[in-house]
Amino acid sequence: MSANQRERDTSEVRSRPHHTVTRWHEMVTVSPVMHELFELVRRVSRTTASVLIRGESGTGKELVAHAIHQLSDRASGPFRAVNCATFTPELLASELFGHVRxxxxxAVRDRRGLFELADGGTLFLDEIAEIPLPIQAQLLRVLQEKTFVPVGGTEPVHVDVRIVAATHKSLRREVERRRFRADLMYRIRVVPLFLPPLRSRPGDVEALIWHFIDELNEAYGRRVDGISDQALKAMLAHDWPGNVRELHNVLEYAFAVGQGGTIHICDLTPELRGEGPVQGLDARPMTALDLERKRILDALSQANGRKGQAAEMLGLSRSTLWRKMREHQLS
Ligand SMILES: Nc1ncnc2c1ncn2[C@@H]1O[C@H](COP(=O)(O)OP(=O)(O)OP(=O)(O)O)[C@@H](O)[C@H]1O
Ligand SMILES: [Mg+2]
Known part of the structure; x- marks a missing residue:
């Protein structure tokens, strides 16, 4: 970053506002909708009801699942999480139920699955809409009878596991398309919780910016205490499709490329600086899906095909990138 570029951002420097920020189970917010959600989480945690969390990528679904576990009477038991979208059907069955030698x-030896490992605790099933139908049948059985049979086994195993599931899809629509069993949907969606996207939580972008600045100051040994007006405005105007994870990554980028005590517009990612994909005038307007596909391809090429790095750049989890690549038929 040249001194020249830095000098071009001469906008006023903003410092931390004095709002009261809530920090609850690792979640930072000033938004009333989030406070309502926290109250609901507190109430369902006391029960054993199955909870289905819906929300876009990066909205904090895993943090909510963890909060439910910690607030429940299973808190001293294990908490396990699995992303159902990242396994082939065979491997997912073995991951969940284990297998015999x-x-x-x-399969050279017996292996315990997550249901056994989470016995007495909570199992978080992320991207539950991706579970193949045959495994849905097995899952229903664990929920109804609290027993399952490991892959290749004959003896049923008894477990006591609370399920918290998450999805970014409408399960009802998946049921209509016959990709998801209705009986399983009713079983796991006793209490649906909705995590709003970052763009509809007024005040949260600014609160989270300062929260992540504190964390990054600590991690990088820097003392950032201001943001230029231009940079702040760009961040407030962005619609954050990757939600909190994307915001975190943008600030991490700013810490990596910037210097001194202020974050300037030139320290933000090209997208935030308004240097997003450019279209030819006569080109067909790009749909949101085209844009997403293009962003993924660009990130993969910049990262030389390394998916982990590309996911970081896009502000997505690896599993979400993996799923989106499948949706866009990018191998
Ligand atoms: N309200 C919040 N305050 C602080 N950090 C947050 C908040 N929400 C999410 N995060 C952080 O953002 C990242 C993404 O959160 P999390 O993994 O829970 O999202 P997710 O909804 O499960 O995403 P995905 O659908 O991609 O799996 C994590 O690093 C998490 O710690
Ligand atoms: Mg997650």
């Missing part, structure tokens, strides 16, 4: 090629 010789169940399939490569």
């Amino acid at each position: 010789g169940a399939f090629t490569g």
Whole structure:
């Protein structure tokens, strides 16, 4: 970053506002909708009801699942999480239910699955809409009878596991499309919780900017205490499709490329600086899906095909990137 570029941002420097910020189970917010959600989380945690969390990528679904566990009477038991979208059907069955030696090629010894490992605690099933139908049947059985049979096994195993599930899709629509069992949907969606996207939580972008600045100051040994008006405005105007994770990554980028005590517009990612994809005048207008596909391809090429790095750049979790690549048929 040249001194020249830095000098071009001569806008006023903003410092931290004096709002009261709530920090609850790792979640930072000033938004009334989030406070309502926290209250609901407190209430359902006391019960054993199955909870389905809906929300876009990066909105904090895993943090909510963890809060439910910690507030429940299972807090001293294990908490396990699995992303159902990142396994082939065979591997997912073995991940969830375990397998016995010789169940399939490569199964050289017995292996315990997540249901056994989460016994007495909570199992967080992320991206539950991606579970293949045959495994949905097995899942229903654990929920109804609290037993399952490991892959290749014959003896049922008894467990006591609370399920918290999450999805960014409408399960009802998946049921209509016959991709999800209705009986399983009713079973896991006893209490639906909705995590609003960052763009509809007024005040949260600014509160989270300062929260992440504190964390990054600590991690990088820097003392950022201001943001230029121009940079702040750009961040407030952005619609954050990758939600809190994307915001965190933008600030991490700003810490990596910037210097001194102020974050300037030139320290933000190209997208925030308004240097997003440019279209030819006569080109067909790009749809949101085209844009997403293009962003993914750009990030993958910049990261030389390394998915972890590309996910970071896009502000997505690796599993979300993996899923989106599948949706866009990018291998
Ligand atoms: N309100 C918040 N305050 C502080 N950090 C947050 C908040 N919400 C999310 N985060 C952070 O943002 C990141 C994404 O959160 P999390 O993994 O819970 O999202 P998710 O909804 O499960 O995303 P995905 O659908 O991509 O799996 C994590 O690093 C988390 O710690
Ligand atoms: Mg998650």
